[in-house]
Amino acid sequence: MTATNQFNTKTEMARRHIRSMILAGKIGPGDRITTNEMSQALGISETPIREALRWMASEGWLDIQNHVGAVVKGLELDQISEISALRGQICGLGIELGAAFFDAERKALIDRNIEAYRRALDAQDYVQVAELNYEFHDLLCDTPRSRWCRRLLDNMHGLMSAQRYGLVPQHDRLEKALQEHKSIRDMIRAGDFGAAAVLAEQHEKNTGEFLIKLLNEKAAQAGGNG
Incomplete structure (x- = not known):
């Protein structure tokens, strides 16, 4: 497996883990997700986790806020x-x-x-x-x-x-x-x-x-x- 494929696999693993936490109600609107906590939970570096967070923000799961980081998004x-x-x-x-x-x-x-x-x-x-x-x-x-x-x-x-x-x-x-x-x-x-x-x-x-x-x-x- 190439380095690029390994990165993509780890990014997808992080994405699925975060999404499952949201779907299970373990984290909800307004809750912050830190790359350090995800890194420790999954045993991978923070780089693919950051990519997963950006990906999920583009899908509407998260909101990336300055000086705060990734926060689970809510709606009116x-x-x-x-x-x-x-x-x-x-x-x-x-x-x-x-x-x-x-x-x-x-x-x-x-x-x-x-x-x-x-x-x-x-x-x-x-x-x-x-x-x-x-x-x-x-x-x-x-x-x-x-x-x-x-x-x-x-x-x-x-x-x-x-x-x-x-x-x-x-x-x-x-x-x-x-x-x-x-x-x-x-x-x-x-x-x-x-x-x-x-x-x-x-x-x-x-x-x-x-x-x-x-x-x-x-x-x-x-x-x-x-």
Whole structure:
């Protein structure tokens, strides 16, 4: 393995570790991430960790602040509405642009993703569910004709995680999300990519609305306890 590949591997390892901490709710909006702590936790140098932090900042997970460093990013509620709408339109466009690339192999990968999501949800492994959710949307947009759609979705992926806001995973919503994934898959299998795109837009809207509902409830509880 070349030095460049080793660096890239360590950067990806750091990125996955930090993302899993956010998805598990171990760190949330406003919490600082230091390269020294990550270096000690992972047993790697700080250089690939700095690169991972810059990468995650570009994806919307983190905010790099002067004299502070990397901080887990939060959002206003109206921004969540905007981002969920954008994600829906981009994902829908990605499906339609990449229609010719939904061959038997890609469809089989989507099927396996949905089956793995089912198993993870039944086991209440919500970190794995979050990873599989990311993979599902990646499979929808990772085609030669929708590369910018995939890149833009990646940049917004970290902003729509309930766990990053300190919210407990909601099993019922994750169950409904799985059914929405299945409906999108079914339309793709039927060759109706326009309908699949519409369902993807609605799926993202549903996710945004549910996240806003949870955050409003959390704010109300905090106000009641204050």
